[in-house]
Amino acid sequence: MSSPVLLCDIGNVLVSFDFSRAAARFAEIGPLGKDEVLRVLDPLKGPLESGALMGDSFVEQGMQMIQFPGTKDEFSDIWCGIFSRNEAMEKTLAALDPELPKHLLSNTSDLHKEYLLRTFPVFGHFTDGVYSYLAKSMKPERSIFETAIAQLNLDPAQTFYIDDLGPNIETALELGFQAFHYRMDDHASLDSALQQWISGL
Numbered sequence: 001m002s003s004p005v006l007l008c009d010i011g012n013v014l015v016s017f018d019f020s021r022a023a024a025r026f027a028e029i030g031p032l033g034k035d036e037v038l039r040v041l042d043p044l045k046g047p048l049e050s051g052a053l054m055g056d057s058f059v060e061q062g063m064q065m066i067q068f069p070g071t072k073d074e075f076s077d078i079w080c081g082i083f084s085r086n087e088a089m090e091k092t093l094a095a096l097d098p099e100l101p102k103h104l105l106s107n108t109s110d111l112h113k114e115y116l117l118r119t120f121p122v123f124g125h126f127t128d129g130v131y132s133y134l135a136k137s138m139k140p141e142r143s144i145f146e147t148a149i150a151q152l153n154l155d156p157a158q159t160f161y162i163d164d165l166g167p168n169i170e171t172a173l174e175l176g177f178q179a180f181h182y183r184m185d186d187h188a189s190l191d192s193a194l195q196q197w198i199s200g201l
């Protein structure tokens, strides 16, 4: 049967991200300016994260759209080079019981998910996850949360869910999760809420 689980968003929770960093590097190498790169690639983000466009096709289309003069690998490296560690979260996770199951729930693409999991040691704490590009649904839609409940065998009432975006928290609360609205500039609140949750288990 289901038991207490920690369920965690990725972006601006486990790692921070900044798309403008990739845009700046594309602008250094190619003919378009940074703002133009962001404007041109932005419409591809939704299809990429909802699974309508897979990473390989995105790289090919994106390279054409911004007239990128480098290789596919160079384009992918830049596209993935937008993330930074969140050391406070690394400490929090390292202090938790290793037996407490920890899973991921993220709006992300195949490119970013694979890059993140092989690059940042913090993902070693997590055993499984539900990702929008595979679930074919994106937060804050209920459907991706329902997929997570089914695939990860979650009891929402026993699941502590962390996300940085209000609409995602709202859906999680509607479905009965113990949802925590995370802010990187107030990490201490997460530690308090986690301690309170764990002491009540």
Ligand SMILES: [Mg+2]
Residues within 6 Å of the ligand: 009, 010, 011, 012, 013, 163, 164, 165
């Ligand atoms: Mg996020």
